[in-house]
Amino acid sequence: MSELDLPTVRGQLLRGETLAPFTWFRVGGPADALFLPADEDDLAAFLTQLNPDAPLLPIGVGSNLIVRDGGVPGVVVRLAGRQWAQIETLDGSRVKSGAGALDAMVAKAAAKAGIAGLEFYAGIPGTIGGALTMNAGCYGSETKDVLIEAVAMDRQGKRVTLTNKDFGFTYRHNALPGGLIFLSATYQGAPDDPAAVTARMAEITSRREASQPIREKTGGSTFKNPIGPDGEKLSAWKLNDEAGMRGHRRGGAQVSELHANFLINTGEATAADIEGLGEEVRSAVKAKHGIQLEWEIKRIGRG
Numbered sequence: 001m002s003e004l005d006l007p008t009v010r011g012q013l014l015r016g017e018t019l020a021p022f023t024w025f026r027v028g029g030p031a032d033a034l035f036l037p038a039d040e041d042d043l044a045a046f047l048t049q050l051n052p053d054a055p056l057l058p059i060g061v062g063s064n065l066i067v068r069d070g071g072v073p074g075v076v077v078r079l080a081g082r083q084w085a086q087i088e089t090l091d092g093s094r095v096k097s098g099a100g101a102l103d104a105m106v107a108k109a110a111a112k113a114g115i116a117g118l119e120f121y122a123g124i125p126g127t128i129g130g131a132l133t134m135n136a137g138c139y140g141s142e143t144k145d146v147l148i149e150a151v152a153m154d155r156q157g158k159r160v161t162l163t164n165k166d167f168g169f170t171y172r173h174n175a176l177p178g179g180l181i182f183l184s185a186t187y188q189g190a191p192d193d194p195a196a197v198t199a200r201m202a203e204i205t206s207r208r209e210a211s212q213p214i215r216e217k218t219g220g221s222t223f224k225n226p227i228g229p230d231g232e233k234l235s236a237w238k239l240n241d242e243a244g245m246r247g248h249r250r251g252g253a254q255v256s257e258l259h260a261n262f263l264i265n266t267g268e269a270t271a272a273d274i275e276g277l278g279e280e281v282r283s284a285v286k287a288k289h290g291i292q293l294e295w296e297i298k299r300i301g302r303g
Contacts, residue, residue, distance in 0.1 A: 006075070007049035011038035019067045022059065022078065024125070026217050027271040028067025029301065031076040039083050040183060044157035047181075050075065052155060057300060058181045060127035061102070064134070064220045069271045070302025077181060079129065089113040093189045094148065099129035099182040103136065106187075111201055116192035117146050122201040123208045125220060129182040134296075135169045139204055144169035146187045152180040159183070172224050172296055213256045217265035222278055223293040236293055237261035243284040250277040263297075275299055 006013060017034040020026050037043035050056070055074025059065060084100030087109040095115060097106045106128060107121035120141035121131070130136065132150055135143045147164045154160055160180070168175030208214060223236040240246065240260040248255045252269030255277065256262040263274055263281075282293045 005051055005054065006033055007046050009035065009037065009046050010042045012036040019059075019062075019072065019076065023062030023065050023067055023219075024217060025062075025066060025219050025265050025269070025271070025274060027069070027265060027269060027274060029069050029071030029271075031072045031074075033075045035075055035077050036080050037077065040153070040159075043077070043153060043181065044159075047153065047155055047157035050155075056155065056179065058129065060100070060130040061125075063126040064130060064297050066219060066271050066275055066297055066299040068275070068299065068301035068303050072301040079127075079181075079183075089115060090186075093117075093191050094186060095189060096184060096186045097128050098184050099127060099132070099150075101128050102126070103128060103131055107201055110187075110189055111194055111197040114192055114194045114197065115189035116197050116200075117141075117189035118187060119197060119200045119204060123204045125214070128185050132167070132182045132185055133174065134172045134298075135167075135174060136172075139207070142169070146189065148186045148188050150185040151183045153183055155179040211259055213258045213262050213264055216256070216262075217267075217269075218256070218262050219274075219297045221261050221296050222263050222281070223261060224296045226291055226293060228291070234291070235261075239285045239289055239291060239293070240281055243281070243288040245281045245284050248277070248280065248284075250280060253277040255281060271301075272303070 014034040016030045018030045019028045058077045079100035084098045087097045087101050087106055089095050093115045095110050103121040103124040103126055107118050110118040120138050123138045124136050126136060131143045137143060150162050152160050152162060225236050226234050228234045237260045245255050246260040247257045251273030252266050253273040254264050254266050256264050263277055285291055285293050
């Protein structure tokens, strides 16, 4: 993508920027262009002028993402900085957050204000934009349970308000058309004692630390929990474990010994190592159980 293809911006526009430092796995090639907009007006102006045929992909903190070694075509947009991460509590036990805010920080702000219902966000290592994209959830709660509405920007630079119903949320998925960049979200909680909310958050954090390799270079839960042949909910980690994949390695990538639905970069893994290991896990589970696991981690770019 040549320099002439890209509009002038007030934020940062980096060409050929390696994306590995922007992902939790710490792997991946360069983006043709990485855009860090200064604010909403900067983003709107950029989108208004950008060639409509240019590939465009928003990313958060890369906690649930594999960027392939060949890099990403087109423009990657990252909402980085305080201006995208503002959190405010509103009347009626509501919380409004920028799409660049960490889920855990939204949970903390809600707890401090005595607002219950968002505690589960303390266990999700991503941003609000990512939570909206994949209906993020854990320990029995999901984004769809608390979201009132969100504001996004379309490819033409127009702001769009979306209700919970508009999302068409299902398990780790929304049904919105592509090309939207989330800007903010408003949530509905319930009044509660701040100490009680904080205690529940601490329990979630403790459970996560005890059962997940959160201090490793990882991408979170790798595969969606599938539905069995009789309609029962199954656990991907258990299927992986029963297929003998706990601790399995490919190059510098390994299935976590602590949690068999987590892949980790042991230090020198490539994106191909990690994605290839995931495919080996899928093949093993298919052979053992006759179940085809679906990726929960998003994989982008050229192989």
